[in-house]
Amino acid sequence: MSDTSKQELEQNLQALAGHQQEEDIAKHLANEWQKAENTFNNESVHHTISIFGSARIPAPEEKTDSACSKMSRFYQEAQQLAYELGKIIEDSPHQGVRLITGGGPGIMEAASRGSFDAGHPSIGLNIVIPREQRLNPFIAAKHSIEFQYFALRKMYFLRRAKALIVFPGGFGTLDELFETLTLIQTKKMKRVPVILYGKDFWARLLDLAVLEECGLIDNTDESLYQIVDSVPEALEAMQPVFSSLNNSK
Template identity: 40%
Template sequence: MSLPSDLAQRLQAIIQSPTYRLAHEDPALLGEDAQRALRLQLELLKPERALRAEGVGSTVVVFGSARITDPDTAAAWVATLERGVLENPGSVALARALGLAKRRASQARYYEEARRFAQLISLRFQREERKDFVVVTGGGPGIMEAANRGACEVGARSIGLNITLPHEQGPNPWISPELAFRFRYFAIRKMHFLMHARGLVAFPGGYGTLDELFEVLTLIQTGKIAPIPVVLVGRSFWSRAVNFDYLVDEGYIEPKDATLFTCVDEAEEVVAALERFHGTRRPPVPPT
């Protein structure tokens, strides 16, 4: 039996009302400040369930600058700017941009080392259904892209932990789709980086890279997590970016704190550092 038009309109208004939605289907409710604890819990649970379902046993974290590009892209940028400088020899802006482009071209070697490291570690630990030392990155461009790419190129899987930012950073296309995640909260993302980590590899980078590196070193220093190997790639960069000897001399860190990491230059050295560490220690305990 059809309802009178006025009642039919009222019924339609009820069905369309935001209050009539199921709670878990109400984005406005989930987005409220009062639901922050629930959102934090969901961000902790969702990736962990997926990793467990995919059988990921352990990971190795790769950090580094989002601004480093592959050699071909860097070379093309230099060539374009060189033509621009020739056509506009008095442009200070172009001259500065060319100088930066040349630095990016020299930094592109780190892209290749990250790519090669991911190939080496993935080939070794993702065979015959084994899923250990799975590469995990922040999911963006630059060094993150290089590491995800290296794993993909040898038929292995890798993880990307993207973060929502004011200027949105999309995922790079080399992440395994079933292991691609996006976070609202840096804190929960940081936890996921370390929950299964058997090593941290840090390439040259800026604030984000330094933030992640020093947080891990602090957690190891204070005993909040069991030690894992921390490998810094690029001796020339790290010796200038952070003067660890100065921190020791001034008494801000203990001499033993300067041994919590290893500096190397090449992908094979990273693998060797991981081997040395795990050859003499038990697997680390996940953070609580």
């Protein structure tokens, strides 16, 4: 076989391998989609309240030298808030509402834990990544959905969302937050309450006045979210959501 023929054969094999890889990705996405739909449909979930936050923030009782240990109040308050929300949902006449989290440790665990304590089975949207992520013990296996792809996971955080509550977090949390704000801003999804928990944290992080001064966002875009600093404030911000659900047919 000539060198030219060998080169052509190698190119054809590489192209075939690339095509097969694309087909495998498409099949994997379809399988993840179907598994997620089956879980939500089997549980008769029509509406969700998503709670985001860092996987690194520990519970107050955990002893760690991490800088995140200074933020453990957010674990405690996420647990308390999820407990209160879980009780409201369980006592609500409107069926088909469920709390969902990222299914992992940190704030995700806190929210799952509070929901569990309230007798409300939350759903966990887990993700396969090299570090930090593991299924927390407060989510039943049948209520856990494991994703390979962030895009599909984020879609399911929003697909049935009636509200989003965002605790302090890193790049992953910010990715989820800003994608949500972008989709609402561009009217790719229906507007829902986006509640940022932790006044000092978000005030330091989000200086959107810079974007407004540069004309990169509208002066109304900051109204796409609200900031709260306590469990009672967060519950008050959620009242319109529950009123809407209870009044819906």
